[in-house]
Amino acid sequence: MNYLSTRGDLTPRGFSDILLEGLAPDGGLYLPESYPKIDDATLTRWRGLSYADLAFEILSLYITDIPAGDLRTLVNKTYTPAIFGTPEITPLKSLDRAASTPEGADVYLQALSNGPTLAFKDMAMQLLGNLFEYELARRGETLNILGATSGDTGSAAEYAMRGKQGVNVFMLSPNGRMSPFQQAQMFSLQDANIHNIAIDGVFDECQDIVKAVSNDLEFKRRHHIGTVNSINWARLLAQVVYYFAGYFQATWSNDQQVSFAVPSGNFGNICAGHVARMMGLPIRYLVLATNENNVLDEFFRTGTYRVRGSAETHETSSPSMDISKASNFERFVFDLLGRDAARTKQLFKTEVEQHGAFTVSDDEFANTSSFGFVSGTSTHADRLATIRDTYKRFGVVIDTHTADGLKVGREHLDWGIPMLVLETALPAKFAETIVEAIGVQPDRPSAMRGIEDLPKRFVVMPADAQAVKTYLSANV
Ligand SMILES: *Cc1c(COP(=O)(O)O)cnc(C)c1O
Secondary structure, three states, X not given: OOEEEOOOOOOOEOHHHHHOOOOOOOOOOEEEOOOOOOOHHHHHHHHOOOHHHHHHHHHHHHOOOOOHHHHHHHHHHHOOHHHHOOOOXXXXXXXXXXHHOOOOOOEEEEEOOOOOOOXXXXXXXXXXXXXXXXXXXXXXXXXXXXXXXXXXXXXXXXXXXXXXXXXXXXXXXXXOOOOHHHHHHHHOOOOOOEEEEEEEOOHHHHHHHHHHHHHOHHHHHHOOEEOOOOXXXXXXXXXXXHHHXXXXXXXOOOOOOEEEEEEOOOOHHHHHHHHHHHOOOOEEEEEEEEOOOOHHHHHHHHOEEEOOOHHHOOOOOOHHHOOOOOOOHHHHHHHHOOOOHHHHHHHHHHHHHHHOEEEOOHHHHHHOOOOOEEEEEOOHHHHHHHHHHHHHHHOOXXXXXXHHXXXXXXXXXXXXXXXXXXXOEOHHHHHHHHHHXXXXXXXXXXXXXXXXXXXXXXXXXXXXXXHHHHHHHHXX
């Protein structure tokens, strides 16, 4: 399988060529040349597989430049109950039963958040850690990952890369602005290859420093600087697996369809659902849920994609969905436009960069429904009401992002079709809002109790790219 760029670069590249990269050289995103189609017999065969075996089958279709035996080893060591808590890895939890909904549709949560950092990003990042270590050893190279985080991404990356050969992580975070729990998750790591850098500034300043360092191409090359952001194709690919795993748990025949409701930010998670659907997984709706930062809901309602300025970006109680633009969205638009790279480039490079927005044609917009997409927005009040209702009726405590998904998912039930709401984080991560909603502290997994009291390993630095460069040079 080769990969191409959404902006037209057709240089053939294999999976391992793009694994360690971010954007394609022409500024586009990588996608496979085509989506392998899954026939009925294959779907039936996959139905009986364990999560790790299913992951191997799906990844093998897209990764043809890693020997099968090696890929199987990497997958088996990633998707284990020891890391993800249960044999199913992403088990379903039943909420509404068909008899109690007007549409006769069961509603489930699909648990994606039982990994080491209690958010769904572990599902892909844990695999990425093993893939990076493998590929770097194969090439005899090292990689220094530089990133900025305000929460979930940074901790998922650190827990995936800790102790890995050939990889160092330098993670910038705004000093004193993360929740004590999130800060403790990251800063309590004592591994020599993990570097926590608390920047005296806000998240945007952290991101600006990462950009400034990455734009110094000579420095970047000399120090082997890379990233693990959500546009990485391997992350997206790993996420395709749990759409299949969820489908098999909610159905008994390939003639059945399901819908997925996805709390969305950068369009990474739901883009994996789009890939699963393109492969032929019987998905009725891909329900895109946003919070008050409704850039994507607006697109799916109107056909206009308009990025927001920082003054227009809200800080919400589902903070991992607080986005001003959606970095993976170009992948879907490329498919929506019939893979017309010139038009994709015109929309994202010319129109977004010059006017901050584009509008697709009426015909193109009409097509979004044939790709299964529907959408909706959820507010702080909706979040509180949904958390409260779920606790009251089912005795289940859900996190704020998952609540956005559940609220919007229920608005798009279809007759008899199960709705799988992706649980993207555990409530323990966002305790403040849970207490506001139900007056009860959410449970913490036992491994996480008291982590605020553990010794912390971090350095504090001014919001200054040169200071960060000096630190990097001394510690790579
Ligand atoms: C990252 C994240 C999201 C958004 O996922 P995208 O792939 O960016 O759309 C939603 N919920 C939680 C808890 C997250 O950490």
